[in-house]
Amino acid sequence: MLRMLKLAKCMLVATALFGSAAHAQETVAWWDFLSGGDGVRMKQMIADFNKAHEGKIKIEATTLEWGTPFYSKVQTAASVGEAPDIMTYHASRIPLAVKQGIVQEITADDWSKMGLAKDAYAATTWDAVSVDGKQYAVPFDTHPIVLYYNKDILAKAGLLTEDGKPKGLDSRENFEATLKGLKDAGVKFPLGSVTADGNFMFRTIYSLMGQQDGELLTDGEFLAGDNGDKLQNALTLLQGWTKDELQSTYTDYPATVALFTSGEAAMMINGVWEVPTMVDLHKQGKLFEWGAVELPVLFDHPSTYADSHTFAIPANKGKEITAEKRAAVLEVISWLSKNSLYWASAGHIPAYGPVTASAEYKAMEPNASYSPLTAHMIFDPKTPLAGVAGPIFDVMSTYFVPTLNNEMDPAEAVKDIKVELNDL
Numbered sequence: 001m002l003r004m005l006k007l008a009k010c011m012l013v014a015t016a017l018f019g020s021a022a023h024a025q026e027t028v029a030w031w032d033f034l035s036g037g038d039g040v041r042m043k044q045m046i047a048d049f050n051k052a053h054e055g056k057i058k059i060e061a062t063t064l065e066w067g068t069p070f071y072s073k074v075q076t077a078a079s080v081g082e083a084p085d086i087m088t089y090h091a092s093r094i095p096l097a098v099k100q101g102i103v104q105e106i107t108a109d110d111w112s113k114m115g116l117a118k119d120a121y122a123a124t125t126w127d128a129v130s131v132d133g134k135q136y137a138v139p140f141d142t143h144p145i146v147l148y149y150n151k152d153i154l155a156k157a158g159l160l161t162e163d164g165k166p167k168g169l170d171s172r173e174n175f176e177a178t179l180k181g182l183k184d185a186g187v188k189f190p191l192g193s194v195t196a197d198g199n200f201m202f203r204t205i206y207s208l209m210g211q212q213d214g215e216l217l218t219d220g221e222f223l224a225g226d227n228g229d230k231l232q233n234a235l236t237l238l239q240g241w242t243k244d245e246l247q248s249t250y251t252d253y254p255a256t257v258a259l260f261t262s263g264e265a266a267m268m269i270n271g272v273w274e275v276p277t278m279v280d281l282h283k284q285g286k287l288f289e290w291g292a293v294e295l296p297v298l299f300d301h302p303s304t305y306a307d308s309h310t311f312a313i314p315a316n317k318g319k320e321i322t323a324e325k326r327a328a329v330l331e332v333i334s335w336l337s338k339n340s341l342y343w344a345s346a347g348h349i350p351a352y353g354p355v356t357a358s359a360e361y362k363a364m365e366p367n368a369s370y371s372p373l374t375a376h377m378i379f380d381p382k383t384p385l386a387g388v389a390g391p392i393f394d395v396m397s398t399y400f401v402p403t404l405n406n407e408m409d410p411a412e413a414v415k416d417i418k419v420e421l422n423d424l
Helices: 002-012 036-052 068-079 091-100 108-114 123-128 151-156 172-184 198-210 227-243 253-261 272-283 323-338 342-346 367-376 391-404 410-422
Strands: 026-032 057-063 086-090 141-150 189-192 265-271 290-293 304-307 309-312
Touching: 026 036, 026 323, 036 057, 036 272, 036 323, 036 342, 057 323, 068 091, 086 091, 086 323, 091 123, 091 309, 108 323, 141 151, 141 198, 141 272, 141 367, 151 172, 172 189, 172 227, 189 253, 198 227, 198 304, 198 391, 227 391, 227 410, 253 265, 253 272, 265 272, 272 290, 272 342, 272 367, 290 367, 304 367, 309 323, 391 410
Parallel strands: 026 057, 026 086, 189 265
Antiparallel strands: 086 309, 141 265, 141 290, 141 304
């Protein structure tokens, strides 16, 4: 009912940007890479937008394959003037997109027309879509990794705090005590980890580097100074969990989720995008009591890797966007941003601050429990080599899998990673 009332209100004020400037309906061509629970929710939001803007603006959406196929198609299409009017884009890929010349700047005038401003976004999120002081996308969310946990198993083992969270989140020593306590209680896998996929494990490892104030790229050099040592520390810690049988080994993504949902793994590190999976299973009576919180502090301070789904406007070669079309696109971005509470049901943290500050969002669980991590999240290094399906991921993932599964020495892995990254 609340959602219906909000939609009705939005229908009354939908002309805020588009106003009376256009008399004919503008059709906005849209490309995204959203599937699964994300895709279902975005399709609903697009339907809601179209209803609220009936006769004025209509989004015609196309969903393409996630990752390299999507970005390759965008690059090709933009080069011949055939890209859409708006597209979803990962913040981590913005530096490359700017270098390729396939995204337009979001100007100060655009931000004003959308009714959006810098102070409504987390500083790191805003910076992630900025290149040389200019913004090239509008952040829609942040989607970090979090720690999922089985409340029933932890409670039975005496490892759940009074406020319903795992014990030991404050230090490596205490968290490892929790893992060992679960092992002693007969839990097969205290922690489920995607140890067969180095691309995914980049998120965990980079988070642990961030907890040591480590960085991958410093003044154009990869793993400069003691940053190699910080990467080695992260790999050594995780390899130690493998040796001690505290986490699953050679486990791919689907298997990791299955270990957790079956109760074989008491905890799991995964993206917030798995929240809908847990919510749906629990509603069906097929899942235990569960929760999700920020990653434990295993080194010096909290730090969690995140990326952001953003909205970008393609730079179509030889094809100038009309003022009317741009106004329609800006209205799409503005409306979706301001109505992103529903998007939070996909597990993501809306990037637009007034939404996460709302009473409705603060009542959403487990979202509200892990949202404070936005104060100390880290994004990919700002380089065209970074981002989803980028060269940095490819190089590092090659070494992560054997190292995490105790088949390669962490120091040797770091040495080879540093050489290959600096050869890119």
